[in-house]
Amino acid sequence: MKKDKIPLFFxxxxxxxxxxxxxxxxxxxxxxxxDFGENKETIHNFAIVRSKELRNKIAGYITKTVNRNLAQQNASLSYTDEASEVSEETTE
Structure with missing residues (x-):
């Protein structure tokens, strides 16, 4: 009888x-x-994480969060640029 494997990520x-x-x-x-690799090194410098798998998951989540924040900032900047262009066109 085969036993089911226990998932590694609960x-x-x-x-x-x-x-x-x-x-x-x-x-x-x-x-x-x-950058994922830099974030792994930063985690190694500032936290004690004994598991390589856990460190990689934390670094991946941080990288995803940083990228999401950068994308939101770029989107808001492009939105304000478009709004200022529209207001300049209407005043001319």
Missing amino acids: PYDVDRVKKMANELLERYPDKFTS
Whole structure:
């Protein structure tokens, strides 16, 4: 009789990854970039994470969050640029 494999990533691990990643982002917001490898090294320097898998998941979540924030900033900048162009066209 074959035993079912236990999944390596339990649902409660998602919360743990998010909590740890958000705490690191709050403490060191200027230390993280959109580069996964740099974020892994930063986590190694600022936190004690014994599991390579957990460190990679935290670095991945941080990278995704930083990229999302950068995309939102770029979108808001392009929106304000478009709004100023429209207002300039209407005043001419």
